[in-house]
Amino acid sequence: MSDDWNVETHVELPPELALQLLASDHSGAALALSWSTLLEASARGTLSLRWLVARHGQRVRALALAHIVHRLRASNYLGSVAERVAALCARFGLRVLEYDVAYLEVPLMNRGGMFFMPDATPAERSTIWQHVLSATRALPCDALCVKLDEDDPTAARAASAAGLWLLPFVDNTLLTLPTDHSTSAWMKPLSSKRRTTTRRHRRRFADAGGVIEELSNPAEHASELLELFQRVADKNVREGSLPIPITLEAPFFQGLTSALGERVTVLGARLQGRLAGFALLLDAPDRCFLKFVGLDHTTASREAFVYMNLFYAAVERAAQSGKRAIDLGTSAYEVKERLGAVRTPSCYYVELRRPSMRPLQALLRMRFGRAQEPTVA
DSSP states (O other): OOTTEEEEEESSOOHHHHHHHHHHOGGGHHHHHHHHHHHHHHSTTSEEEEEEEEEETTEEEEEEEEEEEEEEEGGGGTOHHHHHHHHHHHHTTOOOSEEEEEEEEETTTTEESEEEOTTOOHHHHHHHHHHHHHHGGGSSOSEEEEEOOTTOHHHHHHHHHTTOEEEEEEEEEEEEOOSOOSTTGGGTTSOHHHHHHHHHHHHHHHHTTEEEEEOSOGGGGHHHHHHHHHHHHHHHHHTTOOOOSSOOOHHHHHTHHHHHGGGEEEEEEEETTEEEEEEEEEEOSSEEEEEEEEEOOOHHHHHTTHHHHHHHHHHHHHHHTTOSEEEEESSOHHHHHHTTOEEEEEEEEEEEOSGGGTHHHHHHHHHHOOOOOOOOO
């Protein structure tokens, strides 16, 4: 490796580089910058960012985004026994199985944190990965998790060579959109029965006085959006889903438009005028991310199929805006697969840095399944 390579780590991204990324939007880096900065500002100390800038000489060749979740409750990822032990200890004022965990990943977006310059060659990418992984050893954390993107095979080789171990994680879901961007084109591949069901859901929603609208100023609805979001988050945890590791409060929703501008859309579902649900969408260059859904979970909302109508509206907006796909996240697999989405594998390469954490490797593999190390060519 050339001595001309170096990686700088910043708590705040240098303004000149931030402006460069916002102007060029390399591979969605501008969205990642705005989104991550908003999350850090509104997470009340539970999240901090680190920006790793890889240079060859004076030329910036890549940006890596790491976020550190402080006092992450590892018991949430280790199964019911660990959760009960941690809860019992908490009753006596003891905080166990809590760690500062760094993720080389865009927070809450199911996307890896590495952004290469468009002209980076495969050889450069391999070298950059080696240097960035070396630089992560200086991050103030107890563990490192490197999210891999499917389109970057050099990452797995570099992570394996660095001694990190593979952890399969929960599947993501992705719906590929047709090149025909008309409102109903995405429904054409569905079965006749599924199309009929979709039309029935829409009639029930309309008959109940339902309307989907774009909330032009989400800040005005911040308290409502937070309440609807929290109801869904709490219900998901009760039903066995992993909790969101970052605390979201009203300032997050208040800052959406000012931080993200046209890259964010909040669709509101109203029943008889009241806000019964919402869907938050993020726009990257080639795809849309359905990030959060909030619902009031009332009987009226269930009978009017508010959730399904928000889902349909989100898919249609992504299709009409010319996106190649919509990322639908890591829950409600059955609903999304019936509508044409497919599960996409997700994994991390992990390094546990405290000797006392070593037993967690076996527990994590038991929880999320074992996987063979990929063949390294």
